[in-house]
Amino acid sequence: QSALTQPASVSGSPGQSITISCTGTSSDIGAYNFVSWFQHHPGKAPKLIIYGVTNRPSGVSSRFSGSKSGNTASLTISGLQAEDEADYFCCSYAGSSIKVFGGGTKLTVL
Amino acid sequence: QVRLQESGPGLVGPSGTLSLTCAVSGGSISSNNYWSWVRQPPGKGLEWIGEMFHSGITNYNSSLKSRSTILVDKSNNQFSLQLRSVTAADTALYYCARDSLELGGKGAFDVWGQGTMVTVSS
Numbered sequence: 001q002s003a004l005t006q007p008a009s010v011s012g013s014p015g016q017s018i019t020i021s022c023t024g025t026s027s028d029i030g031a032y033n034f035v036s037w038f039q040h041h042p043g044k045a046p047k048l049i050i051y052g053v054t055n056r057p058s059g060v061s062s063r064f065s066g067s068k069s070g071n072t073a074s075l076t077i078s079g080l081q082a083e084d085e086a087d088y089f090c091c092s093y094a095g096s097s098i099k100v101f102g103g104g105t106k107l108t109v110l
Numbered sequence: 111q112v113r114l115q116e117s118g119p120g121l122v123g124p125s126g127t128l129s130l131t132c133a134v135s136g137g138s139i140s141s142n143n144y145w146s147w148v149r150q151p152p153g154k155g156l157e158w159i160g161e162m163f164h165s166g167i168t169n170y171n172s173s174l175k176s177r178s179t180i181l182v183d184k185s186n187n188q189f190s191l192q193l194r195s196v197t198a199a200d201t202a203l204y205y206c207a208r209d210s211l212e213l214g215g216k217g218a219f220d221v222w223g224q225g226t227m228v229t230v231s232s
Binding site for chain 2: 096
């Protein structure tokens with residue numbers, strides 16, 4: 001299973017919106033509605049912020065939203081805040097109980 | 111609140127066996143969830159290693175399947191990872207995580223440990 005493709009970095013100013021893409025194949029993202037997104041501050045445990053493509057766990061800000069089109073999933077963060085600066089990873093189900101992660105995207109809040 | 115804590119040697123010799131344990135607290139390992147191991151080599155992305163269900167069902171990343179074993183220890187409410195014949199490429203931060211079936215599973219990792227760094231070196 002190949003890793004999903006994410007941009008290495010994205011940046012935005014406070015208050016702006018940014019979108020992080022996660023590109024897979026017709027065998028993972030394109031085949032299933034099981035895409036998750038994680039926020040990871042270095043030195044801390046990753047945090048689930050989106051599951052099932054569009055769903056937010058209880059307690060996660062509504063500023064985070066997920067979507068999918070074809071083989072590409074996207075995470076949008078609106079009203080960017082300094083605390084959003086972190087690494088973001090996507091994960092997709094790839095069938096046969098297999099999960100595959102993206103390479104991660106570093107978000108910088110300018 | 112469920113918490114996970116990884117433990118194990120921080121240094122393993124080349125060709126040796128990496129052995130890690132994930133202790134589950136605040137909940138039962140026999141709950142309706144899958145329990146996974148995930149790793150992150152320095153400067154790289156996350157890689158799913160494999161998972162187990164309390165019944166003994168296991169699933170593995172095909173690239174690591176021949177070297178990996180995940181076992182459950184219900185009496186101590188923990189699960190473990192063994193990775194055999196390690197090389198420098200196995201140097202990574204190793205996490206254990208819960209894949210919540212309440213959230214649909216299939217990658218909905220809602221609880222993570224802090225991670226433990228394992229270096230493969232002589």
